[in-house]
Amino acid sequence: MRRKFHSLTFVFMALLMMLMTFASCSKIQDLLNEGDDDDDDDGGINPPELVEGRMEDIALSGIVRDASGTPIEGVSIVSGSSAATTNTDGFFEFDQIQVVSVLNDRSVVRFSKAGYFDVVRSMDADDDAADGASWEVVMCKKENNDFTSIKTYSSSSDQTLQAGEMKIDMPQDGYKVDGTGLSYTGKVKSEMVYLDPNNERFSEMMPGGDLAAVRSDNSSAQLVSYGMTDLNMYAENGDKLQLKDGCKAKLTFPIPAGMGENPPASIPLWSFNEKTGLWEEEGSAALQGNVYVGEVAHFSWVNLDYPEKQGTVYGYVKDDTGKVLPGVRLSIGQLLAPTVTNSDGYYSHEVPANTAFSITVKAQYYGGISQMAFVNVAALSPGESRRVDITLSHMVRVYGRVMNEKEEGIRSTVWVQTDKDKSELCQTDKEGNFNVYVPKDMKGNATVCARTFRGEEVSKEITIHNEDVPVDLIIGNAGGGSSANMIYIFSEILDDAVWPIPTYTSMKSGVIIVDDTLSLMPDEDAAIGLNIAIPHYEREKNTYQDGVLVYAENLGTRHRFVTAPGKKMKCTVQRNGGNFVFSLEGYGSYVNDSTEEGDENAKLIGKDMSYPLLAAFKSLRNIKPVDAGFPSFTPQLEAKAPFAVLITESGKVGKGGIVFYNGGSSDYQTLKNAAAKQGFTNLGEDNDEKEGTMAVFFYSAKKKALISLEYNPKASGITGKTCWTNAEEQAPIYMMVLDGVTEDMLEKMFEDDADDTRSTRVTARRHLNPISKCKFDGFKKKKMFKKLARLR
Template sequence: MNLSVTPEMRSGRSAFIALMFAFICTFTNCSKTKNPAPGGATESGLTGVVVDINGIPVSGATIRIDNQEVTSTATGTFKIADIQLSDKRYVVTCSKTGYFTQQRALLRPDAGTARMQFTLHTKEITHTISAQNGGAAALSDGSKVDIPASGVVTPDGSNYAGPVRMSVVHLDPSDEDFPLRVPGGDLRAIREDASEVMLYSYGMMQVEMESEDGERLQLKAGKPATLTITIPQEQQATAPATIPLWYYDEAAGIWKEEGIAARQGNKYVGTVKHFSSWNVDAPKPFAKVKGCIFGPCGGLGMPNMLVSIGQTTTITDANGNFTATVPSDIPYNISVERRHNGGIGGVAQAMPALPKEGNATQNLSLPCSPYVTGRLSTCTGEPMVGFITMFIDGVNTGSTFTDEAANFKLFAPKGKTVVLKAYDMLSHFAEITVEMPDNDNGKELPDVKLCDNKVLGETSFIINGAGFNNKLWVMAGEGKPTVANGFFDLSDGSTFCAIAHNSNTLSLKFEGSTKGTYEEDTDITLKLNNVIYASDGATKIIVTKYEEVGGTIEGTFTGTLKEVLGNKTVTITNGKFAAIRVQL
């Protein structure tokens, strides 16, 4: 199944297409791993995982460090076996079409393999303005970007006068996922006097501009833009009257000081001469914290645990140890969140502010908790990668993807009855009820076999135009099996559905997570006979069924679509769709 997205498809809709195609590729093996380039004497290795903001693994993402490059697997994992780490800090880059590129700083481990997680944010066109007239790209929380009239140029410096498509995202420090989304990861920065500092953020903006053809645009010299960044409620008491502006330099892998923002009420306002990621931050000297995350009931150190430390994150090494830098003079929390660690966690420790170059040691012991492990397989016993969601008293309390060997592990309270719902992306599923022990022992299940198919309604439509004459198209038949999945994107409140059969794909997006009629902020995209059509006019999606994870999303749709790389238009009538909901 060829589900690749070409460079010509760069638009708000194509970002959506890229997201869904990547999601399908996760379970159709359409990514390949490149061999890493030679790197000299081996001092360490690097392993990790690439996920989106909802925790869905992202396959086909490119991970680069120095001259080495690999691609994430079907389950989002990656591994670089040989890295020559001779310095204290390295920057690793992760990129994929349809997402904002993310970089994470890597500190050389004392021994063994370094570990990291990339959390990619979908890049969608949020606003379109006139380059000639300028305009404001405002977000719902009051943050915005004001572009001056005749203030946009192409990469070669030529004036640009057409529509400007903008991707604008506000990163809110009060958001629990903020540490996962910070460019660079560790908030290290360089001041205008070349001194190095640690940042404490009051908010960030990611801004990218492109032409109708997907060409990256920039601000014209002498035509600065104005950024307005909303200060979170809990930080307003400490937010200073003025604060430095910082931009993230991808080439150097670090934040750099450039300009000042002034506080106006609950917002910071400042001007910028170019776009990348911008930050309003207080510069602080470095301090350091280290510790160990011990397993439940006083167990050994836990490897690969995602630990939140103030506004940054780190991952424990093979012995459960972690080390991180924090800004001095700022209190911070250390926590291990269940939702990032397969149901285990739920511990936090408030830490006092450290002085300049101060050091702290803080170990955390995870609460005693039994676990359930198992393996997903086909009816014939072959391992099958998939997704497992755990319910207690009808409430979703944890979920995880299997590893590459199809194994899974989830933690649950002792003595509870849990329901495990397991499924792959081809609509095979299994539901198992497990009685957790009253003690803290683990429970190993026999193979969980994915044999049954959920009964899905038909996905079909009638298409006219571009050579079609009242053609009834059904997403089923001979060839590769139909993949039909949908999920709710917590980051923007949208539901995405994608139904694919052979090389044909239908993608739908609507703003919401309930039954109802959607006629605004909808997208319908169709890849048919290797031609891609996107919404161009009125579209309507009527959702008739919207169930919990593991259930179905069903409805009807109509719309007018136009070729992405041409001028032909098609109309869709009598559309019906059905998909398995695979994530919150």
């Protein structure tokens, strides 16, 4: 049984293969449908039905900013099995996003970054598909300001938390650990945010985006918000807290400015379902003087909203000379309306009826004008369509298209700059079209710049006077251009070759960093695979020549290329957010497996090959796992773990890693019992009485958490010389812990059942040790294998 794999750099592959040992896809689905046996039963309320999600080919891009409008780099964005990280422009893009089957299908995307409140954005998937959606997202910092509040206090006293004019009264001794249901006493750290509908960035900040809702009778509704709040609470050790069963918090909502005329006696309260992207009715708040007061027994985003039917507003946007204005982004009422005028300056959007609203053009989307331009619109009747035309002051428009060499449109950010000024960033649409309205004082010589999500850039010089300026930008290496993600192999013995390398996007492929070693792992089923290993990797360093290992394989032609001893391979690697762009140039051995012919002096050139980060890890010694940053549900012994590898960054899962213990079977049982007591579902066990080996897997759908344990009595034990390359073989107890493992991810891991465990492991080892598959004579295969093993 032990040890499945000999490389922590391939921990996610190990996870996949080990899970296959115990269950089939159908068994996993059965276990997920059973739910968890947690002590926390949510007060007897039945959990919501499992929402079916699917991945669809919908193009989505966007820019993530903070409340001041500054783009945020390094935001982790996840939608089903797709993941991305914003680049220096706060820009991201997806080709596939998750769609859930509720209210005519909805897209669901989560945005996360340390130090900011998470945002889950959801919109009508049909609109996203039709428009090739371009989103604007604002994330709120966790700090004390006029709409967020951070506070630490004792659980043993009543507390009033306040952000802006919004108040939350917390009960004395009213806390439990989320997930376990255990009562909590001690220090509580609270993180509160309140969004006033009059906040300029309300629509970009709020979860969801279109205020679509489901009433308690399951009918759909369109909401008008009187304000919304979110509260995160944490224990001293970082555990997430919730209100204890039977306890409630009192919410006091102010009546927003402009909404106080004839306020209703009560307004429904709604909570946001992050799986469906919908607001769900959960009670009401009563008018008490000039505030609304209600209670909640569980914290998520809470919204004070009045449901309304819908009408439609439409019209044309022109400047004061009568010229139509295409590409102007409109904010319509409270909705995050992805409404951008078309080439005729036309727009149309559904709005809540019976509610007055405004249509706003924000400065950042129209020339940086000194203040927002807006039109107040009187309430529409249900079903009414009303034309509202908008007139703006004249601005020069710089417009055109960003393309590759094949004239295919490319999604990117675009801006115009001079020596003294720079326009706001704008996004292209799915066809690469852009419209930048430049500030009035931007005249004379200027530069139009475009940058893709992967970091390719292009610019062109222009002159700005009083007329619109058309300009097309061509990025040669972007979006499938002639040399992007291509490998060229030159040989005097075999035919030259050109291989298109796919951008690997599966859950078990991408860039992995362990301490100072970087590896690229391809999709297991990719027709063309590329492995790269870089020892002594440094984030600030871009060029490497010593010790770079490259293995490329074309299954279709049965050709392979591998770096050879004494042959130099130069590798440049640039990081753009969660993506890594590699270029290669060097010599190695090139083999035709069909004829066993080989060239020991072939040259390989690879240009602008982009791959996502799978995970980064760091080694730790003599630690208590939870204290060292492992998830709060991590089982641990009284004795410190002599060695561990912690996930420090990942585009696929949350916190976690691998913990290695010295110990016996009783210690293994202690860890196993600790996991079981938390209500995790046992996915299966693999015990060998003859060998004395044991293994078990636990999963919690509620916590999105996975724990695997293995025990091998014959392991030699962790020593001071142990490192990540040999820890798996030496540790008697091996424990993998991961959070952020969604049900969809778990099911995907079980897509392909293994007919035979041993053959599965052999196949995996061959995949992880590609040098062993080379069949050419005369090459120093043995030394190559040892060199690669040392890197791992």
